[in-house]
């Protein structure tokens with residue numbers, strides 16, 4: 230069995246990280262009484278196969294971040310303001326405990342989600358006859374803020390820091406939303422496999438489709454024509470047309486007899502395609518899409534790699550090994566592994582950032598297990614600095630318009646701290662505690678880099694705006710667990726300092 234922490238922690242892009250539970254993968258003999266209770270009381274909303282319907286999927290992969298104690302609490306008391314009812318009066322607690330064991334175990338029959346399920350799930354909404362924004366804010370300096378607390382998103386004016394609108398999303402968005410190259414549309418992926426297309430100018434959804442049962446993230450091609458989703462369940466990639474979200478191709482993540490979970494998929498703009506990280510096959514896949522098909526190039530690697538970082542030209546890929554103690558550098562042109570970096574402490578390369586330092590370019594990555602930041606010289610892949618921090622981190626961010634890089638302390642007792650690193654001296658020059666006791670994390674900059682927006686990851690959370698030069702606080706906006714925020718300009722121009 231894999232190390233349970235690395236099994237699901239590494240590829241996490243965004244989500245609720247305060248809960249670290251490992252999931253039993255061993256299938257126990259099914260408890261037929263619990264199954265019956267499930268069919269009688271839960272299946273109507275959560276699906277006969279537990280793959281979700283009106284309510285979310287209840288499978289081990291889906292529940293990876295929900296503690297069993299919290300699941301019991303939800304089942305006893307329901308969730309306020311949602312359709313999840315309380316069962317304390319109907320089902321004895323002992324039976325609810327057995328239901329928990331049931332939903333945290335894989336079903337006897339692996340759940341399926343096939344071509345007809347995907348195509349039949351597609352919904353389109355009326356397309357408004359208007360192609361100008363219905364608001365006056367700069368359309369290139371907008372932010373989408375994902376609020377996991379109540380499954381909503383806020384469209385934020387990046388100059389005034391005021392909400393333009395706030396709308397419901399699918400349950401538990403996963404991975405960052407992706408913008409069309411012109412910034413007009415945004416595409417979301419949810420944990421349970423829903424892809425949604427939202428028209429920012431008209432502030433309305435245009436189409437949705439369910440591409441899988443458990444989805445990791447979504448990528449958009451540089452030309453904006455194709456979307457691709459990475460799935461854990463079933464283990465595949467699903468290629469869509471971005472126009473109407475119609476299905477182009479299902480790409481099973483198989484090699485020989487092994488079908489792999491897909492940890493993540495990334496767009497590689499200069500390569501006109503995508504690169505996928507496979508959890509259970511030691512290969513990196515380069516995928517080149519077309520209107521009817523997709524070409525797959527398989528690059529064998531000596532380790533299982535997931536969680537990737539790319540250099541600015543997308544010539545090199547740096548992938549963390551699943552064991553968590555090294556990272557490998559793969560030349561995407563030749564397919565050769567050109568360096569093996571030993572980085573203890575499980576680097577979180579997916580949120581690594583680069584900047585120009587002296588006459589070279591450096592990469593800084595937080596570590597998910599060690600209390601330190603690692604800075605690597607990208608010309609020779611040598612670690613040139615390790616910065617001790619107050620706990621393991623998750624996100625780092627910077628912008629060419631800012632002299633500083635920001636990095637959170639996401640785990641442990643100091644999760645309320647944020648370190649500011651001077652990009653010239655490579656030292657931590659300031660540590661902020663924006664909201665004592667509450668997790669702070671995920672910074673994104675305005676288009677010009679003048680302001681940095683930080684999240685307080687709490688159901689009663691906030692978005693805090695800082696002047697990125699003076700590091701003074703400018704504004705606070707209350708938000709419900711604002712997990713991530715995405716600036717149209719920075720994301721569509723692949724600005725250095727932001728992860729993609």
Ligand code: HEC
Nearest residue numbers: 270271274283284285295300303304308311312313314328
């Ligand atoms: C009337 C519909 C309905 C029924 C019946 C129902 N649920 Fe739910 N359940 C929901 C909805 C909707 C949510 C999502 C709530 C939210 O938005 O947080 C949910 C959430 C949950 C969650 C939390 C999932 C997560 O990832 O946070 C668990 C656990 C759960 N339900 C278990 C059960 C069990 C077990 C039963 C049967 C005993 C059951 N539910 C019956 C609608 C229902």
